[in-house]
Amino acid sequence: MARRRLLVLLKPFDVYPASQSDGLSRITSLQLRHLDNRRKVHKDAMNFCQNILRHKPVEWKALLRNDIRQPIHDVDLVITVGGDGTLLHASHYIDDSVPVLGVNSDPTRPEEVFRHSNEYDATRSTGYLCAATVDNFEQILDNIIEDRISPSDLRRISIGVNSQVISTYALNDILIAHPCPATLSRFSFKIKSDYQPCSPLVSSRSSGLRVSTAAGATAAMLSAGGFPMPILSQDLQYMVREPIALGAASSLMHGFINPRQSMEATWFCKEGIIYIDGTHVRCSVKNGDRIEISSKAPVLKVFLPHRVQHVSGL
Structure with missing residues (x-):
């Protein structure tokens, strides 16, 4: 069986504002620390997924989503690591021949929404279309590689x-x-x-x-x-x-x-x-x-x- 060819599209870090602390109010400082933490969680998720792929019988390459300029045809699977926005961006370069797996790199934690919603936006990403997180990425990837699960057909306009x-x-x-x-x-x-x-x-x-x-x-x-x-x-x-x-x-x-x-x-x-x-x-x-x-x-x-x-x- 030929090795699967995968393309991994990553949410860029520049969507998170750079941290600055001088002259900021307490609430703004909390927000920036929150963004620093979100950036780290996203980075850890990207590294985790790529490390899993290094141990699988697949050929793959990773790109930032903004680096995609041409339609994607020469791969068997696209994996997006970010949220629904990254999957949405990827969809504009994919026809009906290449399936997509979305990995929510920073899913919303209900306990954080309850604890921090008055300090900053704790509702980070619902990942409505993302089937995977770091918790189940390897299991879902194995199921795809071994043809145990199939993608669904989503209608487009x-x-x-x-x-x-x-x-x-x-x-x-x-x-x-x-x-x-x-x-x-x-x-x-x-x-x-x-x-x-x-x-x-x-x-x-x-x-x-x-x-x-x-x-x-x-x-x-x-x-x-x-x-x-x-x-x-x-x-x-x-x-x-x-x-x-x-x-x-x-x-x-x-x-x-x-x-x-x-x-x-x-x-x-x-x-x-x-x-x-x-x-x-x-x-x-x-x-x-x-x-x-x-x-x-x-x-x-x-x-x-x-x-x-x-x-x-x-």
Whole structure:
């Protein structure tokens, strides 16, 4: 059997502010000491994972996630060490041929949240999509190498502008809005279907349009009043943000797009931006541009935590 080829993508240290202590208040000093500790925990986790890999029958190399510039094709597994943000970053360079294992390098400890939440943010990383920590990394890695477990297929969003498909797919969500968040967004949209007539055309004046996958439904979509979804759902969820003068179209401002449907939106402002997975990737649009949104994108194969696989959703 050929040796597995692995790529390890690491969360960089520059996401942690450098420590400075002169002239700081007690609370700020506590926060910086906390960051120093978080940096050490992350470094220890990176070293731990790489040390485990040195003793496995695999070929591997490690890179900082920001050093990835090209699509990843020549490996059998990508391992991300950081949190969901590192896995999300990696997903933009992976098609449906390479599975991903996320390692949460610094998971939130409930007792620390209780003890320190008044002093600093103790809710470090939920690692919602990360199946491993340092506690079970070797066991999960062995299961993958020996084909005892399989990845799950997570749905992603395909975005096209004027019939040109954007090369990056969204794993969590997209937001279409004016570059200035205080400026009104004007657009219309309809749901197109393979098996029934299009939905009524909805014209919107609002703060923009958000569309999420099942994986992203627990993030900004849920905070805005959306619904959680089973993680393996193939549907997309959409919501018009802060619509003005709802009227008869109120029931159409929030809904779902199934795999046999797509959304076609037309932008009616001079400027606009499609934000893909937060600020990771963005694409400019202008007045009259037609934006096509669907789940017709390559899935992302992810080894999921058991607690996530068995969440039923609503």
